[in-house]
Amino acid sequence: MLIAPNHDIVEPFIGWINSTQDFIDAFESFGIQQATCTTGVDEFAEEQISIYPNPTTGSFELKLNHNGNVNVKLVNMLGATIYEENISASGEFTKKLDLYGFENGIYFIAIQAGDKTRVKKLRLIK
Numbered sequence: 001m002l003i004a005p006n007h008d009i010v011e012p013f014i015g016w017i018n019s020t021q022d023f024i025d026a027f028e029s030f031g032i033q034q035a036t037c038t039t040g041v042d043e044f045a046e047e048q049i050s051i052y053p054n055p056t057t058g059s060f061e062l063k064l065n066h067n068g069n070v071n072v073k074l075v076n077m078l079g080a081t082i083y084e085e086n087i088s089a090s091g092e093f094t095k096k097l098d099l100y101g102f103e104n105g106i107y108f109i110a111i112q113a114g115d116k117t118r119v120k121k122l123r124l125i126k
Contacts, residue, residue, distance in 0.1 A: 055123035
């Protein structure tokens with residue numbers, strides 16, 4: 001017995017799946033909807049961002065390779081934003097940041113360019 005997302009009790013699907021559409025139809029019969037995934041060249045790829053040193057004892061550099069406006073946000077483990085800056089980058093860009101006044105732990109750096117956001121983990125160890 002299976003329970004669909006709409007809480008109906010349904011019998012398990014037994015049969016052959018001969019095509020992608022059969023697979024989609026089988027899942028949709030249980031109330032599970034298809035998600036669309038797109039692929040292609042990423043204009044703001046992971047390789048265009050580096051944080052050094054990581055782990056850090058306080059001071060570190062964020063390096064970007066991007067043309068255009070970038071929002072840089074540093075967030076602690078509680079989700080509180082402890083630093084945020086909008087940057088107009090053209091090509092390679094380096095920003096020095098300092099965490100000397102903060103507690104040891106894990107922080108996240110969210111870099112947003114247009115509709116793309118990349119998040120990097122940073123460890124602070126004093």
